[in-house]
Amino acid sequence: MKPLIVIFIIVGVAFGGWKIWDYWKSKEAEEAERNNPVVTPQQLPGLPYQLNDSLAKAQSGGSKTLKAWLDAYGRSVQDPRLASIQLDYVLLIGRENPAEARRIFADVKKRTPSNSPVYPRVKQLESTYE
Numbered sequence: 001m002k003p004l005i006v007i008f009i010i011v012g013v014a015f016g017g018w019k020i021w022d023y024w025k026s027k028e029a030e031e032a033e034r035n036n037p038v039v040t041p042q043q044l045p046g047l048p049y050q051l052n053d054s055l056a057k058a059q060s061g062g063s064k065t066l067k068a069w070l071d072a073y074g075r076s077v078q079d080p081r082l083a084s085i086q087l088d089y090v091l092l093i094g095r096e097n098p099a100e101a102r103r104i105f106a107d108v109k110k111r112t113p114s115n116s117p118v119y120p121r122v123k124q125l126e127s128t129y130e
Helices: 002-035 049-061 063-076 081-093 098-111 119-129
Strands: none
Touching (some): 081 119, 098 119
């Protein structure tokens, strides 16, 4: 009987430890999500609603159509959405024209403050395009 009680105690302590560990990890994940919210490009301010459809078509058309769209409408779009669109363009032309990709990335990085919702993406691409 005594070995059975010892086994129950060990299993109970292990289960309790596992539950505490699981709770701690979930709280840590919630804190990380609160500190670094996931922002989709469509949620970013700065794009006039009239340009949503043309932007979607330009993005689906590839690097040349997106470049033409940026040349035509880029002045009417503001940051942080403009920065996000330009980073999409940088990713599209990265292999075709690395010098142009680095130039555009440097421009986006220069004007993106650390509290911008686009800043984590800039930091993520920094090692590739600098």
